[in-house]
Amino acid sequence: MTRRYIYVLTGITLVVVFLMAFLHFNANNPKQRKHGFNRAVFKSGLVKLHSVNQSIVDVAGMHAGKLYLVTKDPGELLVTDTAFQNKQTIQLMIAVTNQLRSNFTTTLLDSFVYIAGHNVPSITRYDLSTQTASEFKTDRAFSRFALLNDQSAALRGFNASFDDELFRKVNMPTATYIEEKDITDKTAGGGFVTDGMLHYDKRTGRVVYNFFYCNRLLFLDTNLNLLQTGNTIDTFKTYTAGAKAVRTTQGVSYTFSKPPELLSLHSCVSDGKLFIYSRLKADNDETEIYKNHTVIDVYDILSGKYDGSLYVPGKRMLKFRVFDNRLYAIYPDALVTYQLTTLI
Amino acid sequence: MKYSTNRGIPRHLVSCTVNRILTKRHIIVELISAFFVLLFAYTAVNKLVTYNIFVDELSKSPYLEKYAVAIGWLIPVTELLIALMLVNRRTRIMGLFASFGIMLAFTIYIYMMLHYSHYIPCSCGGILAQMSWQQHLVFNGISCLLALAGISFSIIKPKPSL
Numbered sequence: 033m034t035r036r037y038i039y040v041l042t043g044i045t046l047v048v049v050f051l052m053a054f055l056h057f058n059a060n061n062p063k064q065r066k067h068g069f070n071r072a073v074f075k076s077g078l079v080k081l082h083s084v085n086q087s088i089v090d091v092a093g094m095h096a097g098k099l100y101l102v103t104k105d106p107g108e109l110l111v112t113d114t115a116f117q118n119k120q121t122i123q124l125m126i127a128v129t130n131q132l133r134s135n136f137t138t139t140l141l142d143s144f145v146y147i148a149g150h151n152v153p154s155i156t157r158y159d160l161s162t163q164t165a166s167e168f169k170t171d172r173a174f175s176r177f178a179l180l181n182d183q184s185a186a187l188r189g190f191n192a193s194f195d196d197e198l199f200r201k202v203n204m205p206t207a208t209y210i211e212e213k214d215i216t217d218k219t220a221g222g223g224f225v226t227d228g229m230l231h232y233d234k235r236t237g238r239v240v241y242n243f244f245y246c247n248r249l250l251f252l253d254t255n256l257n258l259l260q261t262g263n264t265i266d267t268f269k270t271y272t273a274g275a276k277a278v279r280t281t282q283g284v285s286y287t288f289s290k291p292p293e294l295l296s297l298h299s300c301v302s303d304g305k306l307f308i309y310s311r312l313k314a315d316n317d318e319t320e321i322y323k324n325h326t327v328i329d330v331y332d333i334l335s336g337k338y339d340g341s342l343y344v345p346g347k348r349m350l351k352f353r354v355f356d357n358r359l360y361a362i363y364p365d366a367l368v369t370y371q372l373t374t375l376i
Numbered sequence: 377m378k379y380s381t382n383r384g385i386p387r388h389l390v391s392c393t394v395n396r397i398l399t400k401r402h403i404i405v406e407l408i409s410a411f412f413v414l415l416f417a418y419t420a421v422n423k424l425v426t427y428n429i430f431v432d433e434l435s436k437s438p439y440l441e442k443y444a445v446a447i448g449w450l451i452p453v454t455e456l457l458i459a460l461m462l463v464n465r466r467t468r469i470m471g472l473f474a475s476f477g478i479m480l481a482f483t484i485y486i487y488m489m490l491h492y493s494h495y496i497p498c499s500c501g502g503i504l505a506q507m508s509w510q511q512h513l514v515f516n517g518i519s520c521l522l523a524l525a526g527i528s529f530s531i532i533k534p535k536p537s538l
Contacts, residue, residue, distance in 0.1 A: 034531055037527065037531050041476070041527070045480065047477070048477055048481045048484065051481065052481065052485060052488065055439040055440070055485075055488070056488055059439045059493075061438065062494050063494060278429070278432065280429075287432055287436075288436050290441055291493075291494070291495040291497070294494075294495070
């Protein structure tokens, strides 16, 4: 009798394992297929300088030789030197609400800290020398923020009908907006499909946007006129994501309609270069090296051309920043600095 | 001292305790069955009430996107059938085997999502939506063990006392 039950149990286990194996091998898995492009790795790329066990979410910027680190609390900054020898915590005298905490970007410009509260929605300018703050309320929520100068910022946020996203420039003292002219593709799903990262490069004076779900790059002037388009080295010309609006009793919400294939995780700009943290394995990437490194592809912002790639040790990097030819890699519980040795 | 086991507890006492547990086994089986009846009834009804959201979430899974509509019906209907099997004493053992099978499938699926999937959507609805994928994995693993315990207690009989 007991033996019969053991057979039944074994049979059930085998059927379940077989079914799961079937699902696994029939799934669309981008990790297991070739992507049809190659990388050119910089021969001498990175030299590790310093590391510190510190949980941070971003690097706001550098000022007077000091590095300003962003914590989970938008009202708190850690200030340290580039070797992480001396650390000091600064409490910003601002009202931190749950809406602000839920999604914010902190950027340093000289001695001013700009805190963009994407869902508030607002941009707070904080003067570190006088410890005073002034808040500018934007008219719509935004998903991406790039500070252009002490008075204006480029935003990617909802359009007037709140069903898609587009680029806008806001001038904070005059509370005026400039809207892009047909640059962003019109898609269903509240802008999910055209999502990406927005930056401003001081050296070239260009606003740069790289898409998460296709290989396009946009280069705009500071009035959001399209100057040039470019492509990342991969071959995803069409969007790898689909999204739709879902109407519920609580209103309309937006969601992906199929599993999106994220091509890049993060990016940043520095001194005329765009650095993209790619999620795609190139056909010439050695599997073992790729498994143990984070790949950053570097592009020239003026020409839009691919320069080469950097391999940062470890796979757990969340995001990174580049200042003064130094790469600051942010891990879940550590910050590591690398010197960029190649002329990038 | 050869007759003692388990840090000096005499073997006949251990055997007596196991027997005592086994005589109460029907209560344990009732409790385990009740747990699965509540779990499956709740999650099945929740999935059917929010059917569109459930299918939307399934279609975002790299493993299930092709079969989302079919699985959207198959899972809650199967869960309700298992709950019915568990309620009826004559079919309870079949219900426990089926509970083990479905919980094993869920556990392996979550493991695959966490370790091999290129995208992880939101989890299922109701109270269980409050759990992370990792917490879900642990919950489902424990549920598998509970189903196994239920099966064991249903089929192992106590030795007749001397």
